[in-house]
Structures are given as structure tokens and as C-alpha cells.
Amino acid sequence: MAAVRARPGPLWxxxxxxxxxxxxxxxxxxxxxxxxxxxxxxPPVPPANHGxxxxxxxxxALHDWCTDNGFTPYIAVYVxxxxxxxxxxxxxxxxxxxxxxxxxxxxxxxxxWIEFKARFGGSSRDIVVPVDHVIAIYARENGQGMAFPVPxxxxxxxxxxxxxxxxxxxxxxxxxxxxxxxxxxxSPAADGAAAGDGKPPPPEPQPPSGPRPALKRIx
Numbered sequence: 001m002a003a004v005r006a007r008p009g010p011l012w013x014x015x016x017x018x019x020x021x022x023x024x025x026x027x028x029x030x031x032x033x034x035x036x037x038x039x040x041x042x043p044p045v046p047p048a049n050h051g052x053x054x055x056x057x058x059x060x061a062l063h064d065w066c067t068d069n070g071f072t073p074y075i076a077v078y079v080x081x082x083x084x085x086x087x088x089x090x091x092x093x094x095x096x097x098x099x100x101x102x103x104x105x106x107x108x109x110x111x112x113w114i115e116f117k118a119r120f121g122g123s124s125r126d127i128v129v130p131v132d133h134v135i136a137i138y139a140r141e142n143g144q145g146m147a148f149p150v151p152x153x154x155x156x157x158x159x160x161x162x163x164x165x166x167x168x169x170x171x172x173x174x175x176x177x178x179x180x181x182x183x184x185x186x187s188p189a190a191d192g193a194a195a196g197d198g199k200p201p202p203p204e205p206q207p208p209s210g211p212r213p214a215l216k217r218i219x
Contacts, residue, residue, distance in 0.1 A: 063109060072141065074137070074140050075096070075099050075134050077135065078133045079133070080133070132151050136148065
């Protein structure tokens with residue numbers, strides 16, 4: 001009987017690659033001299049919508065603050081053809097209005113327009129002010145408030161009419177040398193109810209004294 005010889009298998013040593021199986025593909029090796037890096041990240045895309053203006057929200061917040069603390073809220077308005085106010089009380093394209101609940105009727109502080117009715121010279125007038133034409137809102141008693149930029153595009157304003165004679169003015173305007181808190185005073189209807197209530201208005205208070213208040217400008 002012939003002896004069967006065992007066929008020696010392949011010699012394997014540590015560190016040497018093994019035989020690849022039939023049908024498999026060898027992965028390409030990267031060049032040792034080159035450094036593989038990830039592709040650069042795309043630049044951040046700015047948001048398409050930056051949101052609406054914060055001015056109407058700040059106006060409502062400061063109006064609520066004045067009302068809760070017993071102060072009288074005043075607004076300074078830049079006047080042009082888009083603003084509906086008594087033009088006989090406009091000076092240097094500006095007018096100061098009392099927007100307290102006791103001085104106005106049907107007050108609406110919207111996102112685009114501020115609308116209310118107030119008494120001027122004994123008669124009720126409709127007031128319509130674009131929100132972007134409000135350049136300041138502050139408390140009459142201490143001048144605490146906030147200032148806003150003047151609108152860049154302004155429509156030409158029609159000529160102002162002369163104030164009626166023999167009638168008290170409904171409000172006073174801020175001069176160029178003084179701050180709004182020093183020159184502004186409430187209108188005769190500021191402490192009364194709506195037009196036609198028949199109640200005599202209380203005596204007009206004096207403007208506050210002391211250092212000039214500083215308003216914060218919002219850009």
C-alpha cells in the first residue's frame with residue numbers, strides 16, 4: 001500500500017498579506033504622499049426674511065409702560081403728505097401728540113398705522129399716523145422713552161393753514177432748542193373723555209423741570 005503524502009499548504013508569516021480570494025477586488029491604496037481632506041463646507045445662506053419692523057412693538061410696549069405707571073405717553077411725529085394731522089399745529093415738519101387713553105378716542109396702535117380721534121381747538125379730529133413716521137415716544141412726566149430714525153423717503157407736505165383765532169391750541173410743539181419732554185404739554189382734551197362729554201378740562205400742568213432726558217435711538 002502506497003503512502004499518501006500531505007500537500008503542504010501556503011506558508012503564512014505575520015506581517016505579510018494573505019492571498020485574496022477569487023472574485024474579490026483589491027481596494028486602491030491612497031498615495032502615502034497625498035493627504036485626503038473633506039470637501040469645504042458651503043457658506044452659510046442668510047435668511048430670506050429678516051422679520052417685520054420692531055418699531056410698532058416697541059411703541060406698544062412703551063405705551064403700556066406709561067399707562068401702567070400713571071405717565072402720559074407722548075409721540076413725536078415727522079409730518080409729510082402721508083400723515084393726517086391738523087397742519088396748523090405742525091412746526092418744522094414735526095408735531096407732538098398725546099396718545100394717552102384719556103386724551104384719545106378709539107385708539108389703535110397697529111403695526112402699520114396709529115389711528116385715533118382727539119380734540120383740537122374744541123373740535124374732534126381724526127388722526128392717522130404711519131408707524132414709520134413716529135420718531136420718538138416718551139413719558140411727559142420724566143422724558144423716559146425711545147427715539148427712532150427719521151423716515152428717509154418723505155412725501156412733500158402741503159402748506160399749513162393758520163390756527164383758528166380765539167381758540168386754545170390742542171397741543172404744543174417742541175422747539176429746536178429744547179427736548180420733546182420740555183416743550184410738549186398735554187392738550188385740553190388730554191384729561192377729558194371723548195368729544196362732547198361736557199366736562200370742563202382740569203388746569204394744564206406745567207412741564208417738568210430738571211436735567212434734559214436722553215432718548216435711546218433704535219436703528
